[in-house]
Amino acid sequence: xxxxxxxxxxxxxxxxxxxxxxxxxxxxxxxxxxxxxxxxxxxxxxxxxxxxxxxxxxxxxxxxxxxxxxxxxxxxxxxxxxxxxxxxxxxxxxxxxxxxxxxxxxxxxxxxxxxxxxxxxxxxxxxxxxxxxxxxxxxxx
Amino acid sequence: xxxxxxxxxxxxxxxxxxxxxxxxxxxxxxxxxxxxxxxxxxxxxxxxxxxxxxxxxxxxxxxxxxxxxxxxxxxxxxxxxxxxxxxxxxxxxxxxxxxxxxxxxxxxxxxxxxxxxxxxxxxxxxxxxxxxxxxxxxxxxxxxxxxxxxxxxxxxxxx
Numbered sequence: 366x367x368x369x370x371x372x373x374x375x376x377x378x379x380x381x382x383x384x385x386x387x388x389x390x391x392x393x394x395x396x397x398x399x400x401x402x403x404x405x406x407x408x409x410x411x412x413x414x415x416x417x418x419x420x421x422x423x424x425x426x427x428x429x430x431x432x433x434x435x436x437x438x439x440x441x442x443x444x445x446x447x448x449x450x451x452x453x454x455x456x457x458x459x460x461x462x463x464x465x466x467x468x469x470x471x472x473x474x475x476x477x478x479x480x481x482x483x484x485x486x487x488x489x490x491x492x493x494x495x496x497x498x499x500x501x502x503x504x505x506x
Numbered sequence: 507x508x509x510x511x512x513x514x515x516x517x518x519x520x521x522x523x524x525x526x527x528x529x530x531x532x533x534x535x536x537x538x539x540x541x542x543x544x545x546x547x548x549x550x551x552x553x554x555x556x557x558x559x560x561x562x563x564x565x566x567x568x569x570x571x572x573x574x575x576x577x578x579x580x581x582x583x584x585x586x587x588x589x590x591x592x593x594x595x596x597x598x599x600x601x602x603x604x605x606x607x608x609x610x611x612x613x614x615x616x617x618x619x620x621x622x623x624x625x626x627x628x629x630x631x632x633x634x635x636x637x638x639x640x641x642x643x644x645x646x647x648x649x650x651x652x653x654x655x656x657x658x659x660x661x662x663x664x665x
Contacts, residue, residue, distance in 0.1 A: 406631075410524065480519070483528075483638050486557045487624075488517050491532050493554035494544060498536040500553075501544070 408452035413437070414445050418454065418468065425458040425467035521638075526628040528637065533621050538597035538613040541620055545600055545611055551577060555587070569594060575602070606633060 408414055417431060431442050446466055449455045458465035520529040534541055544550045548565040555562055556579040564578040569591060576588040589604025600611040610625040628634040 406635075480521070480638060484517075484519050487519070487530050489557035489559070490555065491517050491530070493557070493559060494541075495532075495534060497544060497550065497554040498534055498540055501540055501550070502536060505540075 404452040405454055408448050408454055411445070411448075414449055417442075417445055417449065421455060421466060421468050425465040427463045427465045430465075521634070526631055526634040528626040528628075528634065530624040531621065533616065533619050535619050538615055538620050541613055541622055542597040542600065546594070546596075556580065605637070607637060 409418075413435065416435065420426060420431065420434065428439055428442050428446065431437075431446075432439055435442065437445075446455065450457075450466070453469055455466045456469040458467045517530050517532045520531075521527075522529065536544075544554065546567060546569050548567045551567070552562040552565045555565075555577050558579070558581050560580045562577055563580050563583060564576060564586075566574070566576045568574050571591055571594060573591050574588070575591065576586050578586040587604060589602050589609070591600070591602045592608070593599060593601035598613045602609045606629055608625075608627040610623075610627070612623045612625070614621045614623075626637065628637050
């Protein structure tokens with residue numbers, strides 16, 4: 366189970382998956398979006414909630430299915446789910462009786478979109494550094 | 507040695523909200539000394555700092571604790587990257603303050619390569635948000651330029 370301190374939901378592989386999936390759809394609801402980002406980041410600030418999200422990537426799960434791996438009580442899980450739901454990160458699944466939860470894809474896109482330019486800037490910069498170092502190495506030989 | 511070491515090279519980005527820190531990690535096919543010099547010699551910084559790929563229009567480096575630095579790009583002369591060096595420990599550590607954040611460049615030898623970690627520690631969660639948003643403003647103009655190569659790489663080698 367992933368409970369690492371860093372926002373695991375934002376880690377490389379995952380982010381790429383999300384971006385690839387929603388790269389060509391655009392949302393322009395800036396005000397709402399920034400509010401949602403704030404609550405999303407707040408929700409992502411907790412390692413248990415990130416672990417729950419990581420679990421939901423592999424498919425929807427009910428409260429009782431989430432209780433076991435996390436060894437948490439039902440009220441605790443429910444509390445975390447409520448925060449995630451309020452942040453728009455997860456939503457209820459189809460089966461009304463079991464009340465499974467699943468990832469809300471568009472919320473994740475909001476976060477990915479927001480970080481992407483910063484990431485691209487550094488990716489380009491460090492790619493430049495990489496080429497520069499290759500040149501230096503050649504000169505030194 | 508592969509001809510193009512940068513072909514599958516990638517930067518990993520982590521955001522640690524608890525410590526308001528952005529962490530970038532990348533492995534380079536170069537020594538720690540070479541990378542340290544790339545960060546601290548103006549004639550070298552000018553070659554790679556601008557994400558758009560253009561040489562810097564000004565690059566001032568006073569390499570001592572308390573010394574100032576200033577990197578000015580062609581595309582955003584109004585937004586120079588400027589700050590003060592705090593710790594200079596070649597070849598593995600460079601600490602500076604810029605734009606209200608603490609920057610840390612840490613170089614670790616890994617076999618015959620070097621893993622570089624760049625940490626940007628902001629003063630608060632709000633500051634971290636601002637910092638990332640700044641990337642949005644600066645990045646927008648570069649987005650189109652970079653999109654083609656970037657998208658190609660991304661879709662050719664999905665992780």
